[in-house]
Amino acid sequence: MAQPIEVDLPHNLGKDEARRRIADNIHRLTEHIPGGGRVESGWAGDQLNLNVHALGDSVQSTIDVEETRVRVKMLLPGLLGVFAAPIQAALQKKGGVLLEDHHKG
Numbered sequence: 001m002a003q004p005i006e007v008d009l010p011h012n013l014g015k016d017e018a019r020r021r022i023a024d025n026i027h028r029l030t031e032h033i034p035g036g037g038r039v040e041s042g043w044a045g046d047q048l049n050l051n052v053h054a055l056g057d058s059v060q061s062t063i064d065v066e067e068t069r070v071r072v073k074m075l076l077p078g079l080l081g082v083f084a085a086p087i088q089a090a091l092q093k094k095g096g097v098l099l100e101d102h103h104k105g
Contacts, residue, residue, distance in 0.1 A: 003081030007091040009070040011099055019046060019065045022098050026050075032094065063098070070099065 011018055026048065029039045037054030050061040061074040072091055076084055 001081065002078075003076040003084040005072075005074040005076065005084055005088045005091070007072045007088060007095060009072065009092075009095045009099065010068060011070060012068065013099065015046060015065055015067045018070055018099060021101055022048060022063060022065065022070070024102055025098050025100060028097060032090075032097075070095075 013021065023043075026039065026041050029050075029052070030037055033052065033054045035055055037052060040051045040053075042049050046065045048063040048065070050059075050063065052059045052061060057077060057080060059074055059076060059080065061072065064071040064073070072095060074087070074091075076087065080087075
């Protein structure tokens with residue numbers, strides 16, 4: 001059975017700036033996947049849909065960008081559900097990386 005995870009990342013950037021920063025940083029997700037992986041992503045309005053491939057499995061995720069928070073939702077398939085608590089803790093601790101500003105203009 002799949003195990004859902006939800007994490008809210010509060011911010012004071014406004015929706016447009018938060019969306020821009022996430023778009024600029026999404027490629028960095030692979031740096032945080034143990035053993036490496038591949039990330040496929042696409043925007044649907046203010047929601048980023050992700051499919052993360054790693055360790056022979058695939059994890060469906062969404063990132064909803066709101067005015068004062070970003071909500072990350074993941075659905076961990078099968079045995080990955082055992083790691084739900086540590087994955088959720090890591091998202092809460094390191095999720096802010098998605099909102100860092102690396103814009104040089």
